[in-house]
Amino acid sequence: MRIEQLAAPGVQKLSAYDPGYDPETIRQMLGLPRMLELGSNENGYGPSPAVTTLLKKRDFADAIRYPDAGARKLKQAIAQRWNVDPNAVTLGNGSHELLVLIAETFVAPGDEVVFPQYGFAVFKLAALGSGAVPVQVATLPRDGNQPFGADPDAMAAALGPKTKLVYLANPNNPTGTWWDRTTLARFLVRVPKHTVIVIDEAYREYVDEALVPDALSLADLHPHIVVTRTFSKAHGLAALRIGYAISNPALAAVLERTRLTFNVNLYAQAAATQAIADVAHVERVRAANAAERARLTAGLKEFGLFVFPSQGNFVLVDFGRPAKPIEDALLKRGVIVRPMGGYGLPTCLRITVGLPGENEELLTAVAAVLAEDLA
Ligand SMILES: Cc1ncc(COP(=O)(O)O)c(C=O)c1O
Structure with missing residues (x-):
């Protein structure tokens, strides 16, 4: 064997x-x-010059202690930045970890996980790693205004009683394509209540097209929306490995059961707390x-x-x-x-x-x- x-x-x-x-x-x-x-x-x-200054000033004497497992200060800073409850925030060792954690937490073998064909590669990996059936949905054609972008109707048609999780990225890597506010809102209300929806906004800070919504503003349209973001991209902290998810606090509390206790290190927490404030x-x-x-x-x-x-x-x-x-x-x-x-x-x-x-x-x-x- x-x-x-x-x-x-x-x-x-x-x-x-x-x-x-x-x-x-x-x-x-x-x-x-x-x-x-x-x-x-x-x-x-x-990164923000304030982050660089902060990291340079540290003497790393505190490396002997575990970091704050609850990451209180950082959660507070993220909550303040986006006007959410600190208990709505889940931290990850990069948003990659969060994408996987969400599948591990909500998906059981045999469940279906729906995402677009050219969606971010981790969607399929997370689905397979959890024993789920990945349902890759055909995209829009290359010759439209969202070439190979997610097809909202095809995505909605793929949803069924076994769909436990939907992943979409806005904007999506690698296509760069996006969902506009109306299209996304119409899709979200079509997703059954037994399904968790991940809106991966790793590139949110780069968006300059007014029609692309901040997914946090759509959170009321479905009880189980999880928005994931990262400090790896616009915040310039890829090496520190830190990302965050925002969801309703009850959902975040469930994620807390499976999250590795000290998954976000002390220096990443400190840097991110500073970074999120430098708008x-x-x-x-x-x-x-x-x-x-x-x-x-x-x-x-x-x-x-x-x-x-x-x-x-x-x-x-x-x-x-x-x-x-x-x-x-x-x-x-x-x-x-x-x-x-x-x-x-x-x-x-x-x-x-x-x-x-x-x-x-x-x-x-x-x-x-x-x-x-x-x-
Ligand atoms: C769409 C998307 N989501 C999530 C990630 C994961 O990033 P990180 O784990 O560094 O937060 C990436 C990284 O390239 C990405 O492109």
Whole structure:
């Protein structure tokens, strides 16, 4: 018997999440002086300067103690920022952990978990890991205004007595597509009451399209909405691994039963408490990203490529031919982007919107690679 067969049936069916390249490891392998990391949708603008100051000031003498398992200060800060009850907040070691925790907590083997076909990869992993049946719903076509975006009617049609969980991301990674307020509201009221709905807003802070709702403003439309957010993206704290969920406090209390007690470390708690208060920093990041996203999109379109509209800090690009040789050629030039074969989009690459100079470098590298004979 292979060891793999000892795993739970759902685990046997899943492949580990592809985290992309570690820039330092690949840099050493390729023997390059530096890498341009545009593969993981991090925030090149970095965290709030107040966070950096705070972390530099610490002497780490408190590393000997466990952190506050209840993360009282941080929950208070998040609650104050979004005008919710502190008991509505659940913290995770990244929002990835929360997405998995929600499935572990609410889904039993044989239940169905509904999400869009090109939805964030963790949705399927979390479903399979919990022994659930993943129901991947066909998306809208590529030639509409939300190319490969979630199809609300198809999603609603997929819901049934066995649906315990729905995942959707707004905006979605990797497509960059979004749900507008009316569409999302109409969908939420169609979801049965026995179902938990996760609205993954990892990229919420980057949204600049007024029609895209803050999911917290829709929480009254269904009793079991869980909104997940992260400090990894616009807050620039990906390395600290911290995210949060907001739901009704009764639901949060159930999540508290399965959450690992000290899942969010002391320094992440302290940094996030400071970060959430620096509203001006997040606004600067949003504005800079929006301008650069538009410039990067226009630059890539000039090469004749199909660039998906995006409300995140990344764009999905369809090269109209297998993208693997293009990815490899970019890598040789020191540019990391994210392949999309795992999503069933082998002609696409996902590119993070970087700093202005980085985007310039990316465009130059793409132009050079497209001019090469990659046959
Ligand atoms: C849509 C979406 N949700 C959640 C996450 C998880 O992020 P983290 O675990 O860093 O909070 C990501 C990361 O890329 C993402 O793209």
